Amino acid sequence: xxxxxxxxxxxxxxxxxxxxxxxxxxxxxxxxxxxxxxxxxxxxxxxxxxxxxxxxxxxxxxxxxxxxxxxxx
Amino acid sequence: xxxxxxxxxxxxxxxxxxxxxxxxxxxxxxxxxxxxxxxxxxxxxxxxxxxxxxxxxxxxxxxxxxxxxxxxxxxxxxxxxxxxxxxxxxxxxxxxxxxxxxxxxxxxxxxxxxxxxxxxxxxxxxxxxxxxxxxxxxxxxxxxxxxxxxxxxxxxxxxxxxxxxxxxxxxxxxxxxxxxxxxxx
Numbered sequence: 001x002x003x004x005x006x007x008x009x010x011x012x013x014x015x016x017x018x019x020x021x022x023x024x025x026x027x028x029x030x031x032x033x034x035x036x037x038x039x040x041x042x043x044x045x046x047x048x049x050x051x052x053x054x055x056x057x058x059x060x061x062x063x064x065x066x067x068x069x070x071x072x073x
Numbered sequence: 074x075x076x077x078x079x080x081x082x083x084x085x086x087x088x089x090x091x092x093x094x095x096x097x098x099x100x101x102x103x104x105x106x107x108x109x110x111x112x113x114x115x116x117x118x119x120x121x122x123x124x125x126x127x128x129x130x131x132x133x134x135x136x137x138x139x140x141x142x143x144x145x146x147x148x149x150x151x152x153x154x155x156x157x158x159x160x161x162x163x164x165x166x167x168x169x170x171x172x173x174x175x176x177x178x179x180x181x182x183x184x185x186x187x188x189x190x191x192x193x194x195x196x197x198x199x200x201x202x203x204x205x206x207x208x209x210x211x212x213x214x215x216x217x218x219x220x221x222x223x224x225x226x227x228x229x230x231x232x233x234x235x236x237x238x239x240x241x242x243x244x245x246x247x248x249x250x251x252x253x254x255x256x257x258x
Binding site: 026027028029030031032033034035036037039040042043044045046047048049050051052053054056057 | 084085087088089091092093096100104105106108109112113118122125126129130133187188189196197200215216218219220221246247250251254
């Protein structure tokens with residue numbers, strides 16, 4: 001199965017599952033991957049990660065070259 | 074950035090203006106996938122946060138190795154998988170001794186029926202419980218295959234096996250997951 005087949009088959013299954021779920025008041029997933037995709041879509045990335053990354057990058061930036069080294073070459 | 078732009082950006086893009094431009098773009102596009110993999114593979118939000126931070130920091134340090142060699146998502150997943158496996162080895166596997174995936178699959182029954190769930194806050198906990206019951210190989214396989222940006226060939230390349238092997242193991246992994254998920258009700 002190529003990538004396109006995988007996506008269209010998965011999408012078709014998802015749509016069928018979603019229609020059934022709406023009727024029954026519960027969500028139904030045909031496969032574990034569908035359930036995991038749903039879970040991933042509900043999962044927010046903590047905003048703290050960007051702040052921590054920014055701090056880590058600032059701390060690991062190389063020290064600036066002293067002025068006297070620039071003069072000496 | 075004007076207010077309209079700030080309001081329309083994805084949650085993952087928020088704050089990325091603090092990062093170097095190349096990293097900011099990678100983070101906006103892929104942080105959700107990387108964080109989710111780390112969260113469900115490690116089973117701990119704090120460790121997933123640490124892992125996601127470390128993965129993107131490593132990515133920044135090795136950007137020169139990445140350019141033009143692979144899809145960004147695949148490259149980031151490779152860093153994330155290695156990192157998360159090292160983290161798990163360091164703490165988790167000393168305390169948890171699950172049976173092998175194939176052993177569990179032999180015992181799993183009724184794993185072919187659809188997974189029915191009510192929308193509740195506990196859904197994430199149930200999914201985590203089911204994933205924790207799987208061995209690391211099946212857990213990783215399911216998490217990677219659930220990403221629609223990856224083909225079976227790419228999942229195979231990330232896990233060191235052929236696409237056919239991925240398909241075969243995926244069948245057993247789905248069955249084992251469904252049986253474990255049913256037990257969480």
